[in-house]
Structure formats: C-alpha cells, structure tokens
Amino acid sequence: MQVIIGGAYNGKRKFVKEKLLNNSSTNIHFFEGEIPTSNMFSKEEIIVIGNFEKIILQNVHLEEEFIAEEVFHLIKKLNQQAQVICICTDIGRGVVPLLKEERKLRDTCGRLYQKLFSESESVIRVWYGIPQILKGEVL
Amino acid sequence: MAKVIFITGGVRSGKSAFAEYYAKQLYQELERSSLYYIASGVAVDEEMEMRIRRHQKDRENSAIKWSTIEIQDDPKLPENISPKQSVILWDCITTWLSNILYITEHLEANARMLEIEKYLVKLKKLFISWKKNDGIILLVSNEILDEPASSYAEANYYRRLLGELHQWIVHYSDEAYEMDYSKVERWK
Numbered sequence: 001m002q003v004i005i006g007g008a009y010n011g012k013r014k015f016v017k018e019k020l021l022n023n024s025s026t027n028i029h030f031f032e033g034e035i036p037t038s039n040m041f042s043k044e045e046i047i048v049i050g051n052f053e054k055i056i057l058q059n060v061h062l063e064e065e066f067i068a069e070e071v072f073h074l075i076k077k078l079n080q081q082a083q084v085i086c087i088c089t090d091i092g093r094g095v096v097p098l099l100k101e102e103r104k105l106r107d108t109c110g111r112l113y114q115k116l117f118s119e120s121e122s123v124i125r126v127w128y129g130i131p132q133i134l135k136g137e138v139l
Numbered sequence: 140m141a142k143v144i145f146i147t148g149g150v151r152s153g154k155s156a157f158a159e160y161y162a163k164q165l166y167q168e169l170e171r172s173s174l175y176y177i178a179s180g181v182a183v184d185e186e187m188e189m190r191i192r193r194h195q196k197d198r199e200n201s202a203i204k205w206s207t208i209e210i211q212d213d214p215k216l217p218e219n220i221s222p223k224q225s226v227i228l229w230d231c232i233t234t235w236l237s238n239i240l241y242i243t244e245h246l247e248a249n250a251r252m253l254e255i256e257k258y259l260v261k262l263k264k265l266f267i268s269w270k271k272n273d274g275i276i277l278l279v280s281n282e283i284l285d286e287p288a289s290s291y292a293e294a295n296y297y298r299r300l301l302g303e304l305h306q307w308i309v310h311y312s313d314e315a316y317e318m319d320y321s322k323v324e325r326w327k
Contacts, residue, residue, distance in 0.1 A: 007284030009302020053287070093149070094286020102287055127317065128302075128309035130326045 001079045003116050005088040005134075006126035012087050015126045016048055035074045041082035049075070050087035056108050060101055068111035076119060086120070088113050140169055141222075141270045144277045145308050145327075148318030155194075155230050157318060158279045162228040163203050165275055175220070176205045177229040179238060194230075211238050214262040222274030230279040235262075236301055240293070255300065263307065278308060282317070 006012045020028055027045040029036070033054030041047065052071065059067045078084050092110050097103050117123050122136030144161070148154040166174045176198060182188040198205040208217065208227075214235070216227075229235075239258045243251045269276055284302050289295050309315045315327040 007282070007302070008288065009284055009299050009306075011302075011306050090285045091287040092285065094283070097287060099290075106287055127326055128306045128315070130309060130315070132326070 001075070001083075001116070001120045002085045002136075003088055003113075003120045003123045004085065004126055005090055005113065005123065007090050007093075010126050011129040012089070012126045013048075013050065015124075015129065015131060016085060016087065020046065035071070035078060037074075039081060041078070043082065045082045046085060047078060047082045048085045048087060050089075052086070052088060052109060052112060053091065053105060056105055056112070057101075060104055060108075064104060064108045064111060067108050068115060071112055072115040072119070075116065079119075086116050088116065140275065141273045142275045142314070143266055143270050143308070143312045144275075145280070145305075145312040145315040146277060146318065147280045147282050147305065147316070149282050149320075152282075152318040153321040154279055154318040157316070157321075157323060158228055158230055158277050159197075159201075162226050162277050163201075165277075166203065166226040169226075169275070171224050171226050171275070173220070173225045174203055174205050175208050175225055175227045177208050177210050177227060179210055179229075179231070179235040181211060181234075181238060210235065212242055212258070214258065214265045216265065216269075222269050222272035225274060227269070227274065227276045228279070229276065231281060232278055232304070233281040233283070233301060236297065236304065240297055240300075259300075259304065262304075263311075266308075266311065278312075280305060280308075 004012050004016055023046070028048065029041075029045065030048045031050070033051040035049060035055065036047065055071055056067055059070070062070075075084060075086065088109075091106055097106060117135065120135065123134040125132045125134055142165075146154050146158045146161075162174065165171070178191070178194075180187065180191050182191055195207075198207075210216075210229075212235075239255055243254045246254055266276065266278075280301070284298055284305075289298070309327065312327060314325070317324045317326060
C-alpha cells in the first residue's frame with residue numbers, strides 16, 4: 001500500500017497519474033469517495049482511492065475511532081487482493097473549525113491517516129507538484 | 140542573472156521577514172540599483188490600514204530604500220523599470236487574487252471565469268518576460284490549502300485558483316521555499 005498526502009489543489013492526482021504512466025501494462029482504477037467492495041481484483045491491478053473526507057462524512061454520526069478503524073479495515077482487505085494507493089488530502093493544519101461536524105471530520109481524517117501511514121510501505125507528500133518521500137521508496 | 144523565487148507559509152510564519160531579508164541580500168550581492176516592493180493591499184477597514192502602514196513603516200526604516208509599486212488588479216509594471224537592474228518583492232499574491240475575485244464578482248459565472256483566466260495569463264506572462272530580461276522577483280504567498288474545504292463555494296473556488304497558480308509558479312520558479320514558524324524548508 002502507498003499513501004500520497006498533501007493539501008488541496010497541490011497536484012496529488014496529477015503526480016500519481018504521471019508516475020503510473022510508465023506502468024501501462026497494468027490495470028488502473030480510480031475511485032473518489034468510495035471503496036470498491038468487489039473481490040474480482042488481482043494483484044497486478046492498481047486501485048487509487050481519493051476523497052476520504054466523503055467516505056468519512058457518510059458515517060459521521062458514528063464514533064471517531066470506530067469510523068477510522070472501519071475504513072482502515074476495508075482498505076487493508078482491498079490491499080490483500082490488489083495494490084492500493086491512497087490519496088489523502090491534508091486538512092489538519094488550519095484553524096479549528098467552528099462546526100462540530102467539521103471538527104469531527106478533521107479529527108477522524110487524522111486518525112485514519114495515521115493508520116494508513118503506518119500500514120503503507122511508502123508515504124509521499126506532494127507540495128505543488130514536488131514530491132517528498134516521508135517513508136519508504138519512490139513509487 | 141534571472142530568478143523567480145517562491146515563498147509560502149501560514150499566517151505569521153515569518154515569510155515576509157524571510158522574503159525581505161532575501162530580497163535585500165540579492166539586491167546587495169548582485170549590485171542591483173533598485174529594490175521594488177509590489178503592494179496589492181486595498182485598505183478596506185481600519186485594521187487593514189494599520190497593517191499596510193506597519194509594512195510601509197518597516198520598509199521606510201530599513202537602511203536600504205524600497206520603492207513601492209501598486210498592483211491591485213492589472214498585473215503591469217511601470218515601463219521605466221529595468222529588469223537587469225532590479226529586484227522585486229511581491230508580498231503577497233493571495234491579496235492580488237482576492238482583488239481579482241472581487242472586481243469580477245458582478246459577472247455571470249462563465250464570463251467571470253474567462254475574465255479571471257485573462258488576468259492569470261497576464262500575470263504569468265509578466266513573470267516570464269521579467270525573467271527573460273534578467274529580472275529577479277520574489278513571490279510571497281499564503282498556505283491555505285491544508286484545511287478542510289469550506290462550505291462556501293466562493294472560498295473553494297479561490298482555493299482551487301490559488302492552488303493551481305501555486306503549482307504553476309513552483310514549476311516555473313528557480314527556488315521554492317515553505318516557511319513553518321521561521322523554519323525554512325527548501326523544496327526546489
């Protein structure tokens with residue numbers, strides 16, 4: 001599993017797409033705001049998942065640690081049958097949001113990202129198109 | 140010697156101090172004759188006026204003399220400026236982008252997008268021609284993309300435009316720095 005993290009509109013998807021261009025032999029699937037539940041994927045396939053905020057917001061009434069653990073579990077399971085790349089939008093650096101729901105989203109994202117980071121072989125931060133390796137090897 | 144230098148960071152991260160120091164250093168080391176400051180702030184209230192005055196005072200008290208150029212919307216430099224002889228500091232382009240959003244607010248969505256695009260193209264052309272003619276420019280901006288999306292469409296539109304502009308500038312620049320509470324991280 002791999003993680004690409006960075007602020008919004010920093011070019012994270014563009015970075016992933018450019019990196020995967022050399023990888024034309026494999027099948028690449030992009031998902032935004034959803035985790036595919038199919039078990040038809042193979043180890044040669046790459047699954048890119050973005051917009052974890054949307055996934056979390058669908059369950060925002062549940063407890064923070066519970067949501068993070070559930071999503072993490074689904075990603076881990078998916079990663080057993082295919083190669084998963086998580087695109088994580090960093091939303092944890094601004095002012096504490098006024099609305100309760102927004103605070104919870106921010107906190108839950110942080111919890112989930114910690115789990116994804118620790119599970120991933122590589123973590124890359126993208127800053128306006130420039131990659132910085134935080135963990136592991138280059139994609 | 141031509142250079143485009145990009146400096147970004149959160150509020151009160153020390154980015155202005157770093158940018159001013161760096162601009163003065165380049166001005167002295169490369170023996171340039173003029174040091175320009177591009178001001179884009181519009182004093183909309185008392186606090187903003189104080190802020191602008193504080194920045195002006197800082198520059199007046201500096202041993203090196205700054206000349207101020209006002210660019211509130213149309214990105215154009217006075218014709219008598221010689222790029223070869225100058226160092227320009229623009230602090231900051233987020234203010235300029237806000238002005239552009241404000242003056243195009245009355246337009247219908249598509250027309251507005253086209254109008255904003257025109258301003259952005261003109262801005263990029265300005266940077267390109269400045270560099271081509273041996274100019275040095277330091278661009279300061281704000282880091283506002285590491286927080287949750289806003290519930291206001293206008294704010295997200297602003298964030299997208301700024302993010303895309305940052306990506307372009309970082310790609311085009313010779314040096315790019317991120318400030319984190321006075322710690323400088325050099326990305327490029």
